[in-house]
Amino acid sequence: MVMNKRDLDKAFSPNKIKRFGKHGSGVNQFKPSTSGSTSKNLHSDESSTSIKVIVRVRPPNEREQQDNYRTVVKVVDDKMMIFDPKEEENPFFYHGVAQKGRDLLKKQNKELQFMFDHVFNMHCSNDEVFEGTTKEIIFDLLEGYNCSVFAYGATGAGKTHTMLGKENDPGITYRTMAELFCQIESQSELRDFNLGVTYLEIYNENVQDLLHKTGPLALREDGRAGVVVANLKIITIKSAEELLSLLAQGNRNRTQHPTDSNAESSRSHAVFQVYVNITNKLDGQVKQVKLSMIDLAGSERASATGCKGARFKEGANINKSLLALGNCINNLAEGVKHIPYRDSKLTRLLKDSLGGNCRTVMIANIGPSSLSYEDTYNTLRYANRAKKIKTHMKKNIISCEMHVTGYIKLVEEQKKEINLLKQKLLTMESRTIPRNNISPDSDGQSEENKKELRDMRDRLSEIFEKRRVLNDKVLSLQSTDKILCCRIQYKIAADKRLQNLTTSFNSLVENQNASGKSRVNKSLLHFRRQRDVVKLQMQQVWNELCDVEGDITTLNVEIKSKSMTEKLSDTYASHKSTLDNLRLQHQYDHARKVCSLQQCEMESLDTIARTMSGTLQTYYTMMCGYGTVTDKMDMEFRQLVKSLEGVRNIKWADADIGTSQDSYSLTCLSIDELNDPINNEMPIHSSFLDEDSPITPSAQNNIANKTFDGTPSVDRESEVKAEIHNSTVTIDESELISDNVDNKMIEPIRTLEINVNDLNNTFKLMENKAKKRLNDKTTISGKTPVKQFKKISPKTKTLTINGIGGKENKITSKPAIPMMSAKSVAILNKLKTDRSKFSSHISSASFDSTGSSNNSSNINNSDSTLKAMKSKERRGLMTTHPYQKSITKPKINTVPQSSRVPW
Ligand SMILES: Nc1ncnc2c1ncn2[C@@H]1O[C@H](COP(=O)(O)OP(=O)(O)OP(=O)(O)O)[C@@H](O)[C@H]1O
Incomplete structure (x- = not known):
């Protein structure tokens, strides 16, 4: 079902939010879903945090430039922007006389100010976006927190460009994975890492594995692991190259079709997930975490995309899932108890990322011109609301229980290490003993020299x-x-x-x-x-x-x-x-x-x-x-x-x-004689x-x-x-x-x-x-x-x-x-x-x-x-x-x- 503008407005209308609000019992009564945890949590360092919301404005495309569309987005600084800013006053003439009031034939500018965690203007590169968004979440991930990054926006707003990018300008998913491997390498002495990846898409409300040719996959709710995709194969990887090649492979398999709005329009929501098993070498503690990189399909208006037939159906499904996402965000933002995750497969998959145990970054992509005025407006309202969503992060620490044999092994290893250290210590001591006799003092004087000096004095x-x-x-x-x-x-x-x-x-x-x-x-x-x-x-x-x-x-x-x-x-x-x-x-x-x-x-x-x-x-x-x-x-x-x-x-x-x-x-006394x-x-x-x-x-x-x-x-x-x-x-x-x-x-x-x-x-x-x-x-x-x-x-x-x-x-x-x-x-x-x-x-x-x-x-x-x-x-x-x-x-x-x- 392709939703028209009225439907979307209705979905995000403040009235609806209020209505949801009435049913809810407030923020304080919000209870995070326990289903989000990937394991049984024995140690939980829980903390509440807001979704980090970032807005990125893409540069005007060819069409916008040709038709000279008005720019409706003004980025004030890296945190503030104005939607539909006031234009410079051109005097309105009526019967050849300049009128004081505005041109009543023209729509009044909204001049809406928005504050976000970060605003990237049209000149910012993918690297800058990576530095300002996902680089820091790698640290949280390796500490044991689930992390999720998703790009939201209208079709052609630049989501795929941001998430995947191009060969010569990789998107943040590539960069984040490269950083992850970099961090893993630096911590490899203390920890063991096991990595697995999955790449799936939701196309027409069907979940498909992008790395394996399979049929539609079903979503299942697991009491321990939360929502899982049945039969989705996790591919274990050992290196960054493997990971990136798998990513590239999945991208190739992803459904893309040209529309009027975007020649390379993604017709599905793509979810790239990396599972990381972290074992502490010292205490054997194990953490299981998940990083989700989600490139959503863009909301679209049938009139704008000009889609018909299969494309129209795709568009309707995309909008439906996005509407469900919008509803979930609204409810989460307003603290409504009921979150309609089950309305779509997308929301079911994003359950952890939105309201559970996850550190979430939302990147709202928008176009700069008046051509996508309504889409941009909706996206900004959507993003603005998402700021209110609070997630409850907790470390995903799996049981420290070890088999007796594991402990025996550990003890043996530690004994070996102790012996090695003892030997090192002995060697060092034997080196320092002869030096003791010569000059052990910090000022380079031996005790003997000092004594001699004292005696002489x-x-x-x-x-x-x-x-x-x-x-x-x-x-x-x-x-x-x-x-x-x-x-x-x-x-x-x-x-x-x-x-x-x-x-x-x-x-x-x-x-x-x-x-x-x-x-x-x-x-x-x-x-x-x-x-x-x-x-x-x-x-x-x-x-x-x-x-x-x-x-x-x-x-x-x-x-x-x-x-x-x-x-x-x-x-x-x-x-x-x-x-x-x-x-x-x-x-x-x-x-x-x-x-x-x-x-x-x-x-x-x-x-x-x-x-x-x-x-x-x-x-x-x-x-x-x-x-x-x-x-x-x-x-x-x-x-x-x-x-x-x-x-x-x-x-x-x-x-x-x-x-x-x-x-x-x-x-006078004779003094000089006394000297000699x-x-x-x-x-x-x-x-x-x-x-x-x-x-x-x-x-x-x-x-x-x-x-x-x-x-x-x-x-x-x-x-x-x-x-x-x-x-x-x-x-x-x-x-x-x-x-x-x-x-x-x-x-x-x-x-x-x-x-x-x-x-x-x-x-x-x-x-x-x-x-x-x-x-x-x-x-x-x-x-x-x-x-x-x-x-x-x-x-x-x-x-x-x-x-x-x-x-x-x-x-x-x-x-x-x-x-x-x-x-x-x-x-x-x-x-x-x-x-x-x-x-x-x-x-x-x-x-x-x-x-x-x-x-x-x-x-x-x-x-x-x-x-x-x-x-x-x-x-x-x-x-x-x-x-x-x-x-x-x-x-x-x-x-x-x-x-x-x-x-
Ligand atoms: N920041 C940007 N800088 C340069 N080009 C961009 C930028 N953002 C988007 N583009 C270009 O705009 C076009 C559309 O971008 P993209 O495919 O990423 O949009 P999209 O939001 O993924 O659309 P869809 O939802 O239909 O898939 C692409 O050709 C892309 O190269």
Whole structure:
């Protein structure tokens, strides 16, 4: 029976669906057919899944292209398409006027949107369709699930093209089979596969075997296996080639006749089935699965196909079976309890695929043009409805029961395998044992090597520790020795001072001097004895250090011979840094001690100088009063005052420093010798400080040896201090270190020696020194800092020397005249005034009364002048001198902070 369009519409009408729906009890009440299972299921991994629905649009055929049919399908993307999309608006003219509404003579576009699992447009190849549809179901099949793929659509829509394809473009059935064999091959180690195929067609409601020439076959329902085709022979195959040749053979046998719609129209539904028996090699589990590839005959309209006679009958049967299929799909989609599988042989065969234990893919083929408008519309509605169908997949696992003999066989096989593995293990172990002795560790070091390295590290640490302790002792002893040297130096200086002071005076002073001298000598003796002890200790420690150094050298050689130097580099580095730290710490401590000692000495000398200057002034004044001051004494006094100004204590930049007899060497510890004690002498300071060594300066002592009369006033004292600070000398830092040792005692000797006998030549010496520097520029070291210059304060402006040489490198002083600042001049003037005052006072009192009035007036004049001068002097100091502030501070002996040395 050929069904017309009305019949088909009726079959798929929504009303009918609703009607079925009313009878049904809903999705939840849907019970999958148990008849679908191919075996007794002992293990069932059941899951519910929807039918996968795919739409493929074929390209327009020749006829459609020639007659220029409208395209009624628009593929939006790989999941969405629009049926009968709206065309571009062409204005509708009525009586020559464009109308706003649509052309009422034309049918309105449906513009139906459909969503599917996949939509293939007309340009997609069979390979793409295979990739997107059936490739993935092979995995499910081999896992134990039945799978089914069927192509549905109107005649000429491309079903056969999709399923079977052509020789040069195989369809998805070929490709799926090829993939199946590919997968079987990859799993063959774990599983055994047995394959069988059947190929049948339903033609005019008769089931025929396409691989064997038989008569119509009957369908039977089996409680265990479901619907089976009686007497359908399953052909066992071993290879993909066999399978494909059988497929080709069946295709050749299939009924095909040309119709108006399709020159190669398939007039039957073809079902190609592959049965696969999967046996797990490990547990013997057996699965039986079935893959069905179904190429349906196309629904057709008699008017379209123009079939008559036999073709008409074929068409009627095709439509009948398709109508039954449609009904089943509707009911399944709506969850209707009754599914009319029995209405046709096709639906009976597809029972498993549609509503049973199966993973199903439906490919809906459609034409693109308006020529097949109704067919395409029906197919899409059909496919859309099929989306709702849910199948219930479960693994088709057959009994695991095995015969006892099977188990015995299995156990035997496994025993063999175990023995084989044991042998392999033994072989591998025997290979690894000898390697164990060599280097089993992951880092390539044997345990023995590691132990040796550890031992070596321990030895190295031990010996370095010894070296550190000995270094510590050497440095401590060295520091003690140098401190003792300083003390001896100061004691010798004190002794010289005493000698100078007491050479020619009365017995009282002599007695004092005797006790002082013996005290100094005692101290000197004590210090020298201490030095001897230190020397002895040092010798002992030094010898030990040499021994340790020898051991270190031996150990180094051993380490080198064992190529461990690199591995022990961290130990070396660590010990080196420890030693460096130790040496630095000792150097710092020693420098601090020396500084502290010098500070004490400087304070002591400062007190002496101040006391002496007061005493001298008293005596000078007194002698002036008695008129016993000779010109020479007067000059000496002036020179002394000048010397107190501080100009003379200049450390010249080109003077030698750092010699063994320099105090600089007492400030620093000898570090370098410690690095190579074997080739160096032990670091004990040289014995330049013997009793007879002329180390101490005697300028102050000699000056102090001379007595002057005069009472020192507080003002005068402060003025003297001001004079001292008024002289500003800047030297480089290295010299500063040297000066700090004993500036007052040593520097005058090396720079400008000032003795009583040659005080008059002091400034000449200075001048000569300056000249020497100017003339002999080559003697100025390149290292000499820029700051190396001597500058007399702006007030005196007598001498300016720049170490580098430049515009300031000129002498502005007048060398023949002693350089005295205004304040010094003021002091001398005052002394003169005092002296004249004093003489006039004496003369007026004892000798000459005439001169008395003159002298008296002079005294008054000189008093007022002196006062004015003094106040002026102070004002000048207050306002101009940069050291003024420090003078006003209560601690007058404060050592200046900057690089400027005020003496
Ligand atoms: N995607 C396609 N690409 C190219 N040609 C196609 C495509 N689909 C179909 N055709 C061609 O269209 C024609 C009809 O296709 P086919 O025979 O596969 O239709 P059919 O649906 O199987 O029809 P019937 O139901 O009558 O058997 C064939 O010549 C085929 O080569």
